[in-house]
Amino acid sequence: MNTDSLHGNAAPEVREADPGRGCRRLGGRTALLTAAARGIGFASAVRLAAEGAQVWITDRDEAALAQAAQAAAAAGLRLHTQCMDSSNAADVASSIAAVLAQAGRVDVLVNNAGGSLHTPFRLLDETDAHWQQVMDLNVMGAVWASRAVLPAMAAQGFGRIVNFGSKAGRFGSLIAGPNYAAAKGAIAALTRQMAQEFGPQGISVNCICPGVVMTERTRGLWAERRSAEERERVLKEIPLRRHAEVEDVAAAVAWLVSDDAAFITGITLDLNGGQGMG
Ligand SMILES: NC(=O)c1ccc[n+]([C@@H]2O[C@H](COP(=O)([O-])OP(=O)(O)OC[C@H]3O[C@@H](n4cnc5c(N)ncnc54)[C@H](O)[C@@H]3O)[C@@H](O)[C@H]2O)c1
Structure with a gap:
């Protein structure tokens, strides 16, 4: 299944004048974010760079990586790029080894790669192949990337890893199926x-467990899998009365990898405007 069309052709955008919002907490740190040419990963990469980190982004889409680096450069920020398919164990190992060789160190790993890959919403419509694809991208992608950086982090006695769960893994999903919810539940267990x-x-x-974050891809799924009435009702059930923007998530990533969160580990951070409490 070709899921690339879900992203459209729009180049990523830096939407804030100061993406670091005045914080400069990450000087001297090197960060690696997977599948970060667009969406949450791109916004997080921009935020970490704005806070002073040297940032590497990977993605399987080479053209999107170039666009991402260009968009960041236009905002005065540098993103280094490395093409990498997060669903392929050998590619993850060799690509991250290449980043480590060039960057010299990796202090921060953001396992952002994930998604439901537009697989069916209902259990009985899902095949083993749908389960395999989604598990490989969301769970094994994080395992493989972590395996590639952990020896170097352990040797330097410092590391920050942020995994991407989802509200789907905690309370179920309104737009993605059971394979995705199970994968995100597994990520929370893996984290602990x-x-x-x-x-x-x-x-x-x-x-980090976001609710719906309005990216190009989710906007399409949200409109396709929920009626206008359902969408309105869900919004009314969110105490903060909106969905997340990518910058909301980027701010949480920056905080978790900064020294401000030095004594926090093993948590699943709900980032959903209060959705799921009621
Ligand atoms: N967007 C949401 O509503 C939402 C909600 C909860 C959790 N999440 C999680 O947040 C993370 C980021 O989500 P997003 O919506 O920003 O992502 P996205 O679907 O917008 O994709 C971001 C990038 O992933 C790349 N990609 C896809 N498959 C890849 C692969 N096999 N190897 C390398 N790159 C690949 C794409 O080229 C794209 O540039 C995911 O783990 C997702 O499950 C997202």
């Missing part, structure tokens, strides 16, 4: 286990 194993080496591992 990694936090216990690697805490003694100075490495924190946390997980």
